[in-house]
Amino acid sequence: MKTINPKIAVIGLGYVGLPLAVEFGKKYITIGFDINSDRISELEMGNDRTLEVTSENLLLSELLSFTNDTEILSQFNVFIVTVPTPIDKNNRPDLSPLLKASETVGKALKKGDVVIYESTVYPGATEEDCVPVLEKISGLTFNKDFFCGYSPERINPGDKVHTVTKIRKVTSGSNAETADYVDSLYASIITAGTFKASSIKVAEAAKVIENSQRDINIAFVNELSVIFSLLGIDTHEVLEAAGTKWNFLPFKPGLVGGHCIGVDPYYLTQKAQEVGYNPEIILAGRRLNDRMSAYVASRIIKEMIKKKHRIADSKVLVLGITFKENCPDIRNSKVFDLVKEFVEFGCEVDVFDPWADEQEVKKAYSLNLLSRINGDTYDAIVLAVAHKEFEDIDIAALRNGSNAVIYDIKGVLPKELIDCRL
Incomplete structure (x- = not known):
């Protein structure tokens, strides 16, 4: 290997790639590459629409630059691929x-x-799918x-405490020398340390079991919520009581979305099925979590019916549309x-989210x-989402009369204000 002095190209500048490029750019000549020219223009002006990196950090490093020109990449010798891996x-x-x-x-x-x-x-995708390309x-x-x-x-989007350098990094390589090189490269920027697999x-x-484990645990408490x-x-009261035991895991019910927990388990189950094993627990958890939106809508509609609301043309306000808070x-x-679900019931639905980009949602x-x-x-x-801005909203003032239903998916509103919560 000749990459003694790394010149790093980070391919994909989303929630994962951009913070990584910024950190490497503090020590090494680094270029961030993305096929989206608008994204490159924004970053060059110091604007990160994901809000993961400040303008100061984007413009601070003389070693970091951005491009959508593939021809420039041949000048670099370490390529870090951080593009999305979705499901169909x-x-x-x-x-x-x-x-x-x-x-x-x-x-x-x-x-x-x-x-x-x-x-x-x-497991196997890097060497079996990417390397041949x-x-x-x-x-x-x-x-x-x-x-x-x-x-x-x-990366944990929106988390300003557990940032990229403060989370221990798993590393690996295609042979012993490469494994050592990759580990030392990341160790040079990750203050939390590395673990060489x-x-x-x-x-x-x-990686793929980290989020599969969380998915299964959330599915368990979601099922408890349905039962209770x-x-x-009250599910939250039960969890609070159970949580007094030192080894009880503090998971809460909720809608499981995002780029990781709701997606990653399908990568593991696909591979398992390819080798002849049909995973039961993982897929059961996925099915249950995917049904929770319909369950919540149905429960709210039932509460509205109990309060004598006419469901068709009723007005519903949903606070929050992003997959997580802040x-x-x-x-x-x-x-x-x-x-x-609300629209299919015939409701008129308004959605307010101060964090989401209106054009992106549209x-x-x-x-x-x-x-x-x-x-x-x-x-x-x-x-639906516990954004900090919602703490200042007078939700009671938004009620259309005393019979209006207030439902708290996140379990953060005062109990005396709400009709029910997940």
Whole structure:
């Protein structure tokens, strides 16, 4: 390997790639590459629409630059791929962004270069799916002319405490020398330290089970919520009581969306099915979590009927549309499914979210957001996302009479204010 002095190209500048590029750019010559020219223009002006990186940090480093020009990439010798790995409409892994990124890297690849993947995949994807693309496009031989690593991303969008350098990083390489190189490269910027896995497949598997484990645990408490609702017991009170035991895990019920927890398990189950095993617990958890939007809508409609509301043309306000609080990320947000359920019941639905980009929501889901709370009153009000701005809203004043239903999905509103919560 000749990459003693790394010149780093980060491929994909979303929630994962941009913070990583900024950190590497503090120590090494680094370029951030993205196919979206508008994204590049914004970043060059110091504007990050994801709100993960401040303008000061974007403009501070003389070693960091941005481009959408593939020709420039050949000047670099370490390529870090951080593109999305979504699922299709049938919940099957969609590797097309990853394979296209591999083609882009393959055109710039030279002898001695290292390609590191961070995108979440099933075990084997790096060496079985990506490497053949790199070899085909570059004409080079894997583990002879170029080398690969895998270091799974652990970005938590919107989290200003557990940032990229403060989360321990798993690393791996296609041979022992590459593994050492990749580990030392990340160790130079990750203050929380690194963990060198024994192989790329182990590192891939470690990533995909992290979010699968969370998905299953949330599915468990979601099921408890359904059961306790039928029993007339407050789920949050039960969890608070159970949480007094030192080893009780503090999971809460909720809508499971986002780019990781609601997606990653399907990468593992797909691979399991390919080798002849049908995973039961993982898929059961996925099915239950995917049904929660419909369950919440149904429960709210029932509460409205009990209060003598006419459901057709009733007015519903949904507070929050992003997949989590204090974050503009709308990817795979299950609140959209909730809104769709209300619309199918014949309700008129308003959605307010001060964090979401109105144009992005319109383009992705054909949904018009309220630009502000405009003084209207509603037959039902749903707190779907616990944005800090909602703490200052007088939700009681939004009720269309005393019979209006207030439902708290996140369990953060005063109990005396709400009719029910998940």
